[in-house]
Amino acid sequence: MTRTPYVARHRSRLGYRLAYALRHPGKVWPYLRRLTRDARLRLTTRDHISYYRAVMRADIKEMGPDAAIGSHSRRSWLRVGKMQFDYLIAHGLSPQDRVLDIGCGNLRLGWRLIHYLEPGHYYGIDISPEILLAAADTVAWYGLQAKLPYLALVDDLTFAALPDAYFTVVHAHSVFSHSPIEVIDECLRHVGRILHPDGFFDFTFDRTEKEEHHVLREDFYYRTETLVELAARYGLRAEFMADWERYRHKQSRIRVRHARRRAVGRGEGGRRPGGRAVRSPVSRPAVTGRAREAAVGGRGRPPSRSRSAALPGIPRRRVIRPAGRGRRGPGRRRCTW
Ligand SMILES: C[S@@+](CC[C@H](N)C(=O)[O-])C[C@H]1O[C@@H](n2cnc3c(N)ncnc32)[C@H](O)[C@@H]1O
Numbered sequence: 001m002t003r004t005p006y007v008a009r010h011r012s013r014l015g016y017r018l019a020y021a022l023r024h025p026g027k028v029w030p031y032l033r034r035l036t037r038d039a040r041l042r043l044t045t046r047d048h049i050s051y052y053r054a055v056m057r058a059d060i061k062e063m064g065p066d067a068a069i070g071s072h073s074r075r076s077w078l079r080v081g082k083m084q085f086d087y088l089i090a091h092g093l094s095p096q097d098r099v100l101d102i103g104c105g106n107l108r109l110g111w112r113l114i115h116y117l118e119p120g121h122y123y124g125i126d127i128s129p130e131i132l133l134a135a136a137d138t139v140a141w142y143g144l145q146a147k148l149p150y151l152a153l154v155d156d157l158t159f160a161a162l163p164d165a166y167f168t169v170v171h172a173h174s175v176f177s178h179s180p181i182e183v184i185d186e187c188l189r190h191v192g193r194i195l196h197p198d199g200f201f202d203f204t205f206d207r208t209e210k211e212e213h214h215v216l217r218e219d220f221y222y223r224t225e226t227l228v229e230l231a232a233r234y235g236l237r238a239e240f241m242a243d244w245e246r247y248r249h250k251q252s253r254i255r256v257r258h259a260r261r262r263a264v265g266r267g268e269g270g271r272r273p274g275g276r277a278v279r280s281p282v283s284r285p286a287v288t289g290r291a292r293e294a295a296v297g298g299r300g301r302p303p304s305r306s307r308s309a310a311l312p313g314i315p316r317r318r319v320i321r322p323a324g325r326g327r328r329g330p331g332r333r334r335c336t337w
Contacts (some may be wrong), residue, residue, distance in 0.1 A: 038216045048180050048217070049127050049155060055218060056128035065134035069105040070174060081108035083247050084173050085116075088202075093169065097121065100167040100194065102157065102187070102203075103175030106134035111142045114149045122149045123167070129153055157187035162194045170194070170201035176227075177206040177251055178218060184227065188234050188256070197258055202241070204251035224254070231256050 045051040059068035071077035104124030208221040231238035237259040244253035
């Protein structure tokens with residue numbers, strides 16, 4: 001199914017914004033507040049990463065971690081995480097895979113991966129310390145401590161602390177939709193080093209078929225060709241994932257692989273451990289016990305905010321309690337998911 005309405009819009013155009021304001025007058029004031037806040041944050045931060053980190057901090061404080069990553073209800077949080085997980089399972093994810101989740105947020109997808117993968121096989125990185133504290137809460141809430149997930153704060157996407165040819169799956173959902181081209185360029189320049197020779201890197205992006213643009217430097221719209229060409233510059237072959245469109249998600253998906261097979265060192269193995277046959281995108285993952293209860297909404301409460309689990313990569317420290325959690329005015333849309 002194609003979703004032309006999304007790709008045909010140019011959301012930064014004055015005409016689009018005026019027409020939108022007329023259709024949704026209640027969103028004008030919150031939009032103006034956001035405009036002012038973002039202008040202030042841009043003036044007081046030195047680069048995009050520190051700017052977006054400040055945006056996340058402000059959003060988490062105002063709306064709570066779920067809404068800050070784009071899910072305004074727990075139901076949506078569970079649904080969008082499941083959608084991502086189901087897709088990876090349909091594409092042969094196995095418990096032996098080693099997954100790097102770039103921009104892991106508060107583990108909307110991550111908790112399912114941690115539950116499914118072998119201990120120590122999940123690596124989540126993010127630029128926001130506050131969202132990583134919320135991620136640690138999610139690990140504790142789902143009782144996944146024994147799976148030893150690795151959660152780390154990063155300042156860039158050079159993956160300097162991660163080993164060569166290690167990850168069989170690299171994943172970035174709704175991260176490049178918030179990234180200027182320099183950040184994507186940096187990621188593509190470095191991801192080949194850590195990607196297993198048979199591995200793949202999937203990312204979603206806000207696709208436009210018109211002029212590339214951004215809205216408030218929070219949401220970025222790219223043409224598919226731009227990202228495919230950028231990947232090729234770094235020896236990576238990028239493919240538009242048409243089957244993802246069936247999931248009726250607002251963003252599109254690209255899969256990147258090594259254009260040429262790279263040699264791997266001893267102990268890395270020549271094959272991707274999760275090299276199973278691709279299953280139908282509608283197949284269902286086996287999620288059991290507590291995890292399943294949560295997945296079907298039975299335990300739909302948000303993770304407790306009273307604990308900060310000590311996890312590798314996250315020092316034990318005070319949990320930041322967002323003020324006004326769950327508030328969502330008419331214009332509080334976080335574009336995000
Ligand atoms: C919309 S949320 C998506 C979270 C998660 N991927 C999911 O789908 O639930 C985007 C996340 O990416 C993080 N992020 C944004 N830019 C990033 C970057 N350059 N490197 C790492 N994380 C980034 C944000 O802090 C936020 O947690």
